[in-house]
Amino acid sequence: MTGNDVVSGTGVSPAEAPAEGGEVVLRLTDVVKTFPGVRALDGVQLEVRAGEVHCLLGQNGAGKSTLIKVLAGVHRPDSGHVEWRGEAVSFANPQAAMRSGIATIYQELDLVEDLSVAENAFLGHEPRRFGFIRRGHMASRTRQILGRLGHAEIPPNRMVRALPAAGKQVVSMARALSHEARLIIMDEPSAVLAHDEVENLFRIIRELTAQGIAVIYISHRLEEIREIGDRVTVLKDGRTTAANLPARETPTSDLVSRMTGRTIEYVFPDRPTESVVGDDLLQVDGLTRSGEFADVSLSVRAGEIVGIAGLVGSGRSEVLETIYGARTAEAGSVRMAGRALRPGSVGAAVKAGMGMAPEERKSQALLLGEPIYRNVTLATFSRYARFGFTDASRERAEADRIAENLEMRPRDVRRAVRTLSGGNQQKVVVGRWLLGDTKLLLLDEPTRGVDVGARAELYQVIRQLAAQGVGVLLVSSEVPEVLGLADRVLVMREGRVVRTAPAGELDEDTVLDLVMAGSLMEGAPA
Amino acid sequence: MTDSPPTTKLPAQSPPVDPAETEAVGGRAAAGVGRLSWWHGDGGEGAKRNLALIGVLLALFVIGAATRSDLYSNPDWVWANMLSILKLASVVGVVTVGMTFVIIGGGIDLSVGAIVALAGVWCTTVATQSFGAGGMIFTAIIVGIAVGLVNGTLIAYGRLVPFIATLAMLVAARGLAAEISQKQTQISQNSTINGIASTDLLGIPLLVYILAAVVAAGWVLLNRTTFGRRTVAVGGNPEAARLAGINVRLHTLLLYALSGLCCGIAAIMLTAQATSAQAAMANLYELDAIAAVIIGGTLLSGGRGTIVGSLLGVIIFATITNLFAINGLSTEAQNMVKGGIIVAAVLIQQIQFGSLSQFFRRNRLTTS
Ligand SMILES: Nc1ncnc2c1ncn2[C@@H]1O[C@H](COP(=O)(O)OP(=O)(O)OP(=O)(O)O)[C@@H](O)[C@H]1O
Numbered sequence: 001m002t003g004n005d006v007v008s009g010t011g012v013s014p015a016e017a018p019a020e021g022g023e024v025v026l027r028l029t030d031v032v033k034t035f036p037g038v039r040a041l042d043g044v045q046l047e048v049r050a051g052e053v054h055c056l057l058g059q060n061g062a063g064k065s066t067l068i069k070v071l072a073g074v075h076r077p078d079s080g081h082v083e084w085r086g087e088a089v090s091f092a093n094p095q096a097a098m099r100s101g102i103a104t105i106y107q108e109l110d111l112v113e114d115l116s117v118a119e120n121a122f123l124g125h126e127p128r129r130f131g132f133i134r135r136g137h138m139a140s141r142t143r144q145i146l147g148r149l150g151h152a153e154i155p156p157n158r159m160v161r162a163l164p165a166a167g168k169q170v171v172s173m174a175r176a177l178s179h180e181a182r183l184i185i186m187d188e189p190s191a192v193l194a195h196d197e198v199e200n201l202f203r204i205i206r207e208l209t210a211q212g213i214a215v216i217y218i219s220h221r222l223e224e225i226r227e228i229g230d231r232v233t234v235l236k237d238g239r240t241t242a243a244n245l246p247a248r249e250t251p252t253s254d255l256v257s258r259m260t261g262r263t264i265e266y267v268f269p270d271r272p273t274e275s276v277v278g279d280d281l282l283q284v285d286g287l288t289r290s291g292e293f294a295d296v297s298l299s300v301r302a303g304e305i306v307g308i309a310g311l312v313g314s315g316r317s318e319v320l321e322t323i324y325g326a327r328t329a330e331a332g333s334v335r336m337a338g339r340a341l342r343p344g345s346v347g348a349a350v351k352a353g354m355g356m357a358p359e360e361r362k363s364q365a366l367l368l369g370e371p372i373y374r375n376v377t378l379a380t381f382s383r384y385a386r387f388g389f390t391d392a393s394r395e396r397a398e399a400d401r402i403a404e405n406l407e408m409r410p411r412d413v414r415r416a417v418r419t420l421s422g423g424n425q426q427k428v429v430v431g432r433w434l435l436g437d438t439k440l441l442l443l444d445e446p447t448r449g450v451d452v453g454a455r456a457e458l459y460q461v462i463r464q465l466a467a468q469g470v471g472v473l474l475v476s477s478e479v480p481e482v483l484g485l486a487d488r489v490l491v492m493r494e495g496r497v498v499r500t501a502p503a504g505e506l507d508e509d510t511v512l513d514l515v516m517a518g519s520l521m522e523g524a525p526a
Numbered sequence: 527m528t529d530s531p532p533t534t535k536l537p538a539q540s541p542p543v544d545p546a547e548t549e550a551v552g553g554r555a556a557a558g559v560g561r562l563s564w565w566h567g568d569g570g571e572g573a574k575r576n577l578a579l580i581g582v583l584l585a586l587f588v589i590g591a592a593t594r595s596d597l598y599s600n601p602d603w604v605w606a607n608m609l610s611i612l613k614l615a616s617v618v619g620v621v622t623v624g625m626t627f628v629i630i631g632g633g634i635d636l637s638v639g640a641i642v643a644l645a646g647v648w649c650t651t652v653a654t655q656s657f658g659a660g661g662m663i664f665t666a667i668i669v670g671i672a673v674g675l676v677n678g679t680l681i682a683y684g685r686l687v688p689f690i691a692t693l694a695m696l697v698a699a700r701g702l703a704a705e706i707s708q709k710q711t712q713i714s715q716n717s718t719i720n721g722i723a724s725t726d727l728l729g730i731p732l733l734v735y736i737l738a739a740v741v742a743a744g745w746v747l748l749n750r751t752t753f754g755r756r757t758v759a760v761g762g763n764p765e766a767a768r769l770a771g772i773n774v775r776l777h778t779l780l781l782y783a784l785s786g787l788c789c790g791i792a793a794i795m796l797t798a799q800a801t802s803a804q805a806a807m808a809n810l811y812e813l814d815a816i817a818a819v820i821i822g823g824t825l826l827s828g829g830r831g832t833i834v835g836s837l838l839g840v841i842i843f844a845t846i847t848n849l850f851a852i853n854g855l856s857t858e859a860q861n862m863v864k865g866g867i868i869v870a871a872v873l874i875q876q877i878q879f880g881s882l883s884q885f886f887r888r889n890r891l892t893t894s
């Protein structure tokens with residue numbers, strides 16, 4: 001097998017019990033896929049067995065999503081062989097791949113927002129009789145699948161638009177399950193999920209693999225791969241650099257160096273020894289929006305990083321957006337450097353020096369068809385302009401600096417954002433606010449989909465900004481990130497702040513306990 | 527290729543036919559291939575669409591030459607005919623520039639024809655004409671901007687759907703124009719105004735200069751200014767624009783005002799051409815302008831488009847009208863052909879993006 005050739009050293013043998021059990025269902029040999037100016041896949045080998053969870057690891061832009069799109073029939077490979085259940089295949093379109101038993105959950109959710117949950121789940125293969133869609137039948141089958149996914153509470157006839165991000169993820173999983181799939185591909189499914197949702201996802205994956213279904217799982221979180229994965233294939237610059245490593249035994253340093261070609265101490269930057277924290281920058285008092293959050297008070301001082309931990313739906317993103325003026329507060333006040341901001345006015349917030357990297361990069365932050373540099377400078381282009389005339393070369397230079405700082409790949413800032421990999425798009429969103437004279441950064445899930453190396457860079461950049469006196473308010477589903485990066489942590493649950501403490505006084509378990517709506521914690525100090 | 531069974535053998539070197547890739551065309555042109563870098567201003571896709579439109583124009587020229595070889599054998603006549611085509615295109619052309627901004631900004635303006643009529647009628651009332659040419663021009667432009675501001679306010683702050691708001695304005699503005707003019711044709715007595723349509727500079731009609739100036743200003747505004755950048759952002763992703771601190775509502779308002787301004791300018795040009803104004807003037811200009819914008823490759827959903835494409839769209843329509851006129855054919859047949867052209871132009875663009883661009887790309891990959 002070609003894949004083994006590239007594996008070197010460190011006791012690598014495909015010795016995992018579950019992997020041994022299943023026969024090889026999918027084998028890719030020397031798959032090449034080029035886009036104009038980019039060799040996204042440059043000779044990929046991959047071998048997947050029935051009943052295993054095969055993890056794909058690789059930096060942002062390594063080619064993971066492109067690879068799975070080749071499998072899903074979205075892209076056609078330029079050359080190479082795909083063997084699926086013993087037959088050489090080339091899928092003409094996604095429907096063909098689905099018919100032959102490959103279902104895919106894409107990195108960027110591909111749901112039709114204005115269709116119902118059931119319609120989305122069965123999109124393209126609605127159960128019919130005499131040409132009419134059997135709505136009742138479709139709804140009951142959807143209900144059944146949702147039950148299997150542990151989300152019986154989602155009504156099949158609810159519009160997808162009305163669901164939170166995690167709910168949409170469940171619908172897209174339901175779509176995968178609505179086919180009789182033998183291979184389910186999941187491209188960073190956990191990026192939008194909270195901790196308990198990830199547990200639920202893993203339970204489902206275990207159920208699937210127990211039925212002999214193969215799963216290809218992509219994630220940048222190594223601890224997830226340790227937990228759910230059987231074998232790991234590592235991609236770097238479109239090539240397989242290691243195949244079929246045992247997911248649990250392979251040392252982290254090994255995985256990271258195969259991914260990046262170097263070693264990364266992906267730890268958080270040190271907190272400054274002497275306190276650089278300055279005056280009060282942001283002061284929020286009694287902020288309330290009914291149904292979202294109530295009576296939230298917090299403060300951020302210049303040079304301070306404040307983290308908000310909480311589940312999806314705990315109101316943390318809504319608080320951030322309300323502070324920024326993207327939502328209008330019903331009660332309470334937001335003050336920047338002592339001056340009250342007009343509620344519901346993003347313009348006022350930006351003028352006062354705020355910047356926000358929103359949670360959903362595609363719908364809330366990016367102009368997909370526009371070049372990288374115009375996306376990076378979307379909030380600052382008028383500052384570089386003279387007499388209303390934009391200064392494209394200055395903008396490109398500034399964007400280029402950001403691209404270098406955040407290890408954007410490819411580095412050409414004139415490329416359309418649409419052609420970037422998910423993690424690189426995320427860097428564009430965050431990079432936007434690293435320009436200009438932002439005094440307070442509101443970051444909502446800034447590292448969603450960003451690889452370990454770039455993540456460390458991003459932490460460094462955030463810490464440096466803080467050292468220069470910028471205040472940072474950070475929301476993240478990843479508790480270690482909040483604890484590692486922030487100076488002070490707020491824990492939110494069901495729209496209320498349940499705990500505020502210096503990061504040093506909290507540990508992961510304590511935060512997780514606080515975050516979960518456990519009855520044990522009902523009496524927790526507010 | 528398309529109707530192949532779901533599973534087929536992979537040819538050793540299968541051609542990259544890939545629908546998802548078509549989206550990436552802009553990215554490729556923008557990918558910094560040095561010799562193509564002049565495309566950046568207008569966007570790589572736009573430049574290629576425009577080349578296709580120029581091809582259509584050439585084809586129309588050839589058809590003209592084939593059907594009326596007697597006329598086309600005379601170079602002087604050909605030159606004069608080209609100028610008359612441009613003159614024909616000038617009024618709608620000015621309206622189309624404003625329409626392009628509105629559509630790139632994610633809206634639509636159905637009231638442009640009505641605004642032209644209202645501005646034309648208002649500037650030719652006896653009272654206005656008493657202020658002379660300056661007063662008439664001022665009035666037409668102010669009326670245009672004012673109506674645009676009303677549109678913009680309804681849409682940006684009243685949250686009306688652009689289609690509905692401007693449809694209502696279409697009806698209302700024509701009604702007001704009929705009211706002001708008492709349904710009479712108002713003759714323009716002002717020789718300066720009338721002279722705008724009959725003056726030539728260096729052998730080229732003044733109307734064509736006005737069109738050129740408006741197009742040039744529109745191009746600079748769209749591609750080189752913060753206003754243009756905001757327009758693309760607001761049309762491409764209004765939520766992203768808002769969260770980046772852009773005042774989306776104010777900008778939307780300004781876009782409709784800009785369209786109104788263009789209508790005001792067009793009203794003067796059209797009044798000069800007819801030496802009169804009436805409530806029914808500029809009938810169905812909204813359709814001509816929207817069709818030209820679409821043919822020009824601007825996305826109806828907003829966020830992307832070019833001024834040059836829109837201009838070419840207008841010129842193509844004017845050329846067709848001219849072609850029918852010199853062949854003595856009916857306007858009914860002409861409208862049918864125009865409808866066909868709209869469909870054909872869109873189809874050509876799709877074909878161009880599907881297979882043709884793949885073809886070029888493959889050739890470039892192998893040569894580079
Ligand atoms: N449609 C496209 N047109 C041009 N280039 C593309 C296109 N899609 C992907 N690419 C390029 O191919 C490379 C691989 O991208 P891909 O999305 O597969 O990365 P990835 O491994 O999934 O990264 P991430 O972890 O950030 O999701 C990147 O350099 C990307 O810019």
Ligand SMILES: [Mg+2]
Nearest residue numbers: 065107421422
């Ligand atoms: Mg990806």
